[in-house]
Amino acid sequence: MPIQLLPAQLANQIAAGEVVERPASVVKELVENSLDAQATQIDIELEKGGSKLIRIRDNGVGIAEAELVLALSRHATSKISSLADLEQIESLGFRGEALASISSVARLTLTSKPAQQAAAWQASAEGRDMAVELRPAAHPDGTSIDVVDLFFNTPARRRFLRSDKTEFTHIDELIKRLALSRFDVAWQLSHNGQVVRRLPVADTAAAKQKRLALICGRNFAEQALWIENQYGEIKLSGWILPAMACQAVSSGQYSYVNGRMMRDKLLNHAIRQAYGDWLAAELQPAFVLYLELPANDVDVNVHPAKHEVRFHQARLVHDFVVSALADALTQGQDSEPKPALAAESPSMTTSQTQVASPQPNSAAAQAAYATRHAATGYTKAPLYQPQQGRVTARAVHDSVAAKPAVASVRAQINYQAATLQAATEQVASPTPHYFLLENRFALCQEAEQLFMVDLPASIAIQWQLKVQSAPLLLPVRLTVASAEFEPLLAAADNFSALGFDLLLKDRTVIIRAVPIWLRHTAIGQWFGEFLSTLITVQTDGLAEALLDVLLRQGFLQADLLLGVYPAALSKAQRRALALSFDAATLQIRKANDAH
Structure with missing residues (x-):
């Protein structure tokens, strides 16, 4: 067979195999676009676990009429424009593949209105030829994306979907992870017409504690230690559960690098090592941790779903995380009142x-x-209290x-x-x-x-x-x-x-x-x-x-x-x-x- 260029539709479906694994993958890509668009309110509506309908609405900056068709094209993005940008990515999305990949395996409708634009416009594309239709529409400032009949033109992929309940559970877990990364955003998740999760903006310490309890459980919120530590330009903050409060079933393991949710092997190893001998092998750590470092010190372009990153100073990051968490856990273990x-x-x-x-x-x-x-x-x-030191335990009595x-x-x-x-x-x-x-x-x-x-x-x-x-x-x-x-x-x-x-x-x-x-x-x-x-x-x-x-x-x-x-x-x-x-x-x- 001679070498030849693949048709655009086939190339997009190949890319969709990496980007769109299940309905939760679609929600992730679209919600990250909303966050990059500076949205402060994001509503997610689902039907049949997302296989029938996924609708994302936000109040972000929107997409101009002249850019709607381009937005559904492959490798089209507003996030980066040069190799230098790729080396210091600060946005959640940057590859410009998500919308094109999703529209190749579903019926996609994109409606948007920037604040400076007089009226909203709507772009539609689906399957096969992926021709984009553009028409005027009624819509407030922001963007809505409807993804209907996921995998309607790829029956083999559709057969691999689990039950509606299982697929919704994956999406719900995803929204929890995202909600913990952005306390300044209000979230609402609905399934089959019923509101399942409503999280208002958490702009105070009490509101953040309430959101933490809603997502990770009341026990975690009450017993977790607050940690805030910095070395040079590397900063680690968040909550971690003392070893004596950990259980066989974790109440949550959420880690973020520069605001991006992560399941990184290096971070997981560092967290487990920080517990050391305090945590038995059959118990699971629980944490919500935020690692921040200069964008040019971390490469996020190493995993198709962007779940892992590569640190330029991996050993330093690993040792810093171990040291910071070990100090916090040491103080937490020794906080029992005498x-x-x-x-x-x-x-x-x-x-x-x-x-x-x-x-x-x-x-x-x-x-x-x-x-x-x-x-x-x-x-x-x-x-200590957060404003006075690095570690705080919730509801812990005076140790003296x-x-x-x-x-x-x-x-x-x-x-x-x-x-x-x-x-x-x-x-x-x-x-x-x-x-x-x-x-x-x-x-x-x-x-x-x-x-x-x-x-x-x-x-x-x-x-x-x-x-x-x-x-x-x-x-x-x-x-x-x-x-x-x-x-x-x-x-x-x-x-x-x-x-x-x-x-x-x-x-x-x-x-x-x-x-x-x-x-x-x-x-x-x-x-x-x-x-x-x-x-x-x-x-x-x-x-x-x-x-x-x-x-x-x-x-x-x-x-x-x-x-x-x-x-x-x-x-x-x-x-x-x-x-x-x-x-x-x-x-x-x-x-x-x-x-």
Whole structure:
């Protein structure tokens, strides 16, 4: 057979095989055109799962009369015009194949009116010769597209369609994905004359939360962590469900790159890796994540349906996503509220008075969890509001233990002393037995005497003797106020001696490494707060002052830090910091007053 050019109709049907897999594919292409046309209201009407009718209406900019026929031609688009445009695509559509491909396997009618045009015009094309008929029509500003009798001229393709219910389910899932990508657009989905989904514009935080609950479920909306992290020009934001709330059936896995919905293998691998040992193999992660980066750093022209992309700095993107999500999940896992010391609960056991630590979902994960904690000094961190930090948990109680009433302090110490005595007699351990008060004081017993250890002072001594530093995958950048710059510069050597690697440049401090037990805390939050108090800190008391901020404000949990520096409760330290019973009561009263 000699080489010859294919007829236009045959070429379009071949292209349709890649673009139009099922009714949901048609809806996707047409709705993306509406979004590119700056529509703020999109209505989708279906009959028989979309096989009989797909109608998309929008209030976008519309198509001029002179361009209607061209719009139904293959490789005709307003999105790009040169190779340079192809290398930095910012629109959802760009190939100019969708309308021509759809009209080759269905009866398509396109009606449109730009705001500056006096009247609307309608273009129709169907099957075989695909001749376009143009006529005037009545239509408000915007565009409507009717796709009737999908695959009417390709019976083999039509036989591969599933039931109307199945095809509608695919379309409904598609609209949910699109609605989560554009909160500024109102959506309405109807099937066989019945409105199935109506989503108004979500232009407030409460409205966005409501849309999230409608699409992903109330449990996801209430338990998901909000994350917002940035490295250079790469930004990641959205919601992710803590591992302890994940189930075997996911409540939603939605990822977007520059506003384009995506099922990218690299992103999925990074998300799963971020969960690590916390998520058992049989459980599914749940997330709604938005990755934003310069358009010229990502190639979207690598998949027929544009479900995957290629990153020019794939390794950097992967590691950034893993690091950002791992930090969020770490803080989420450690957000469980601690039980307060209960003076009037004689049935309380020793284990009940310790800080509640979340456990992984499998035996293997528990072993890895224990090993990782022992090696890194894994620490708890509080959760923040979006405007103050990077991670927010919905409906999570304050993670700091409730403060004991001053009147019950004596009863608490009496009870804790009895419990300590029993534990000391029954368990032989080189680690001293202790109870924590206010996440700052350790109540210890030696022989018949009680001691109250001030942890910032005691641990500061051990910290300076045993410094372990860990580099950060993504350095933290903070702006330094004028009043904070000189004190920070003066304390630079002291920070270095404690395991910090700081770079001061143009009123900006770049934190490149921290002590290993601070690596998983919200560094950008507590370091900024500590800088505001640095001017009052003596250089030789830097370690104690920093620990005081970390422990007092709940950025770091004392029990986990004592796992790194158990010698802080050694006999020598306890003698040096021993307090009488009355002095201990006074000290606790002062701490409560300070809070």
